[in-house]
Amino acid sequence: MDQKFEGTPKATLRVEGRTVIRTAVTNDWGSQLLWKITRGGEPVASVNARLGESYSLADAAPGQYEVVLQIFKYENYAKDAAGKYTVSKFIDVSDKVTVTI
Amino acid sequence: MLHLGDVRVPVCHGVTRRSFLHAGAAGIGALSMHAMNALEASGAVNESKAKIRNCITIFLVGSPGQVDTWDMKPEAPAEVRGKFKPIDTNVPGIQICEHFPLMARMMDKVALIRSLHHKTGATHENGQRWMMTGHDFNADSMKPHSGSVISRVFGNNGMLPASVLLPWKIGNTGAGPLHGQTAAYLGSAHEPFYLGSDPSRSDFKVADLSPPAGQTELRINTRHNLLKQLDDMQRRAENGPALSRDTAYSRAFNLITSNEAKQAFDLSQxxxxxxxxxxxxxxxxSCLMARRLVERGCRYITINHFDTVFGISCWDMHADGGGLNNTYADYENLLCPQFDWAYTALLQDLESRGLLNDTVVCVLSEMxxxxxxxxxxxxxxxxAAWTNFLAGGNIKGGQAIGSTDKTGARPQNNPIEPPQVLASIYHAMGIDLETTMMPGPGSRPVRLVEAEPIDQLF
Incomplete structure (x- = not known):
């Protein structure tokens, strides 16, 4: 029997200086949870967000960064020839916040 | 209306033994108090010496790769060590996969067994039979699931069955129907209670705890009385062989009518x-439900993480591009995080409620x-080699028992076989393996497992 994820995971982010702090995720599916950091729309890092409820950009180079919390949404295990999921994907579970260094 | 004894039977509504059993076909049973007392008197079971009362087993159907999870080989060639990196744990010298970061913080509670192996076929079913029963067997010599053994030895506590299997029995894993999840010769009275439904779904309900549509409690009581009389008559006629079924009927009836049972399965609370x-x-x-069941007296819970290996994301990482196309992506994004989150929640929750000292949590797989x-x-x-682990109860955490060679191909020292794991659980639950015998085929007494406990675990 394949897994079916129901409901919508949600979390709220706030910025304190160079640190982003999240609430607990409601309706948490328990799958991979990531801090996704971008700069000018380009990916900078994806970091496991299960280890704590904050992420620090203290060591980042000066600039403006966008941070969002993402969770893996499993629909099925179908993949293309390159091994990429064709349906399952990461989705945002928070609003994006901006951190200026 | 037909009269049997003093029970009036509404025959036009098709009241049958089969339909009643369908309503509560859990087939749960237990050793009678008389038999339990006899076992205690013989010294075969001594609950006062038991180090643990309960066992929760998470069975990772499909089998995680040891080199990708709990026995990493970072010094091995790339085609062996794979994609993932090891991380330190809170036990110096023990590393595990980077995708178990929460478990890494609790390694002091966990005893890894890194030298497990068996010498029979490389099918899922061989491994399931070994790890569920402590034996390999064929259809002519089936052996009981470890939860059925616990049911037979200890009986149940209150209205809940001694052994519950969540959420589904193992189905098709490729090589036949013998998965080792039945009571076998112990009889229907000791079948695990099979939940048969996904507790994460919003429409979840336990089918066997709900009377069939249109059946009131009064009618169920009437049926129960009728069945009791029929069984009394049959027992008198057959001099006892109806006992197993009678016990199963009673357990099914108790489950249907018990508020305690319903609450145990109600996660909305x-x-x-x-x-x-x-x-x-x-x-x-399922892990949360297991904790609720342990709290209410259920002693042995088995959680199957998946009921098949085909067409789903599971541990069976062949990456074959077809029906067995699990890859590193499934491990990284779904399986490892899901396990890490649930497993550590279970250990923390049991500990915070004072239940971890009485409960061993086993994580097992086929190979x-x-x-x-x-x-x-x-x-x-x-x-030929894999890693499983135990935590809780009197398990000595923070250690890795046994080891494998440079590539994780073979045990290098202290090779451990599956029956030793079950022998360890039985021993910790206060069962004397030398004197506790099961009524095997033809009522011949047989040992629970042909193995000794793993001393280093305790």
């Missing part, structure tokens, strides 16, 4: 934050996976 902490998925909510990556980047079946 848990705080939303608790349900989130376990993870809103089949494994997470390991080939050290060498296959041409598609997956790993195939490998029963």
């Amino acid at each position: 848990e705080a939303e934050t608790t349900r989130d902490r376990y993870g809103r998925n089949t494994l997470g909510q 390991g996976r080939t050290p060498q990556l296959n041409p598609r980047g997956g790993r195939d079946h490998h029963p």
